[in-house]
Amino acid sequence: MPRKLKTYQTSLGFYDQAVAAPSMKAALEAWGAKSNLFHQGLAKETDDSDIVAATMAAPGVVLRRPVGSDGPFTEHAELPTDLADDEDKPRARSKAKPKPKSKSKKRLAKTAARSGIDDQDARKAAAAFAKEEQRRESARRKEEAARAKERARREKAVAAAEAVLEKARRDHEARADAIETERAALDERAAAEEARWDKQRIKLQEALRRARE
Numbered sequence: 713m714p715r716k717l718k719t720y721q722t723s724l725g726f727y728d729q730a731v732a733a734p735s736m737k738a739a740l741e742a743w744g745a746k747s748n749l750f751h752q753g754l755a756k757e758t759d760d761s762d763i764v765a766a767t768m769a770a771p772g773v774v775l776r777r778p779v780g781s782d783g784p785f786t787e788h789a790e791l792p793t794d795l796a797d798d799e800d801k802p803r804a805r806s807k808a809k810p811k812p813k814s815k816s817k818k819r820l821a822k823t824a825a826r827s828g829i830d831d832q833d834a835r836k837a838a839a840a841f842a843k844e845e846q847r848r849e850s851a852r853r854k855e856e857a858a859r860a861k862e863r864a865r866r867e868k869a870v871a872a873a874e875a876v877l878e879k880a881r882r883d884h885e886a887r888a889d890a891i892e893t894e895r896a897a898l899d900e901r902a903a904a905e906e907a908r909w910d911k912q913r914i915k916l917q918e919a920l921r922r923a924r925e
Contacts, residue, residue: 716734716838717732717733717734717767717768717771717837717838717841718732718733718734718735718757719731719732719757719758719759719760719763719764719767719768720732720733720736720739720755720756720757720758721755721756721757721758721760721763722739722743722745722749722754722755722756723754723779724743724745725779726778726779726791726792727776727777727778727779727789728776728777728778728779728780728781728785729743729774729775729776730758730763730766730767730774730775730776730785731743731767731772731773731774731775732764732767732768732770732771732772732837732841733771733772733841734838734841736748736750736755736757738841738845739755740755742772742774742848743755743774762784763785766784766785766786767785768833768837770787770840770844771837771838771840771841771844772840772841772842772843772844772845772848773787773844774787775787775789776788776789777789778790778791778792779792780792
């Protein structure tokens with residue numbers, strides 16, 4: 713049976729964010745948080761009836777509103793309208809957010825009652841969250857498969873380029889070796905020619921000397 717959902721809230725970047733999830737860990741995963749925002753006092757479980765109702769209507773979907781506002785949470789929220797004004801104002805020293813206080817089971821039950829969510833609705837919301845979680849997992853697997861395919865394509869292209877380079881290097885070395893062999897043969901022929909000429913020159917010079925006597 714799917715676990716009962718709770719509503720969690722945090723502030724990330726320009727938005728307040730809320731999500732209905734079965735646990736803090738699931739909420740952090742939905743937010744894409746890299747650290748435990750609950751331990752840092754940056755996230756909390758909320759019993760606000762409006763927020764609870766909004767998140768339970770879309771379990772597992774991260775809802776947003778401009779940071780610091782008190783408007784409704786929606787899936788597609790606008791950026792805060794006072795961003796430009798804030799840039800011209802001196803920044804006030806930020807106050808650390810108080811850590812959320814733990815709530816008793818009775819208080820949570822009262823919260824659920826105020827938000828109009830009965831057990832049947834809670835079960836439907838939990839099932840919807842599980843479906844949304846499966847959708848996110850499927851999307852993640854598709855992204856990983858696409859990255860693996862692209863990585864395999866790059867590796868194949870690199871291997872092909874390395875093979876072409878290696879073949880060209882071997883061809884060059886073979887040509888260079890052939891040239892060196894030809895050069896050594898030419899040097900040997902040149903040395904033999906010099907030796908032959910020295911002998912002939914000496915013989916002819918001796919004949920010329922005798923002819924002059």
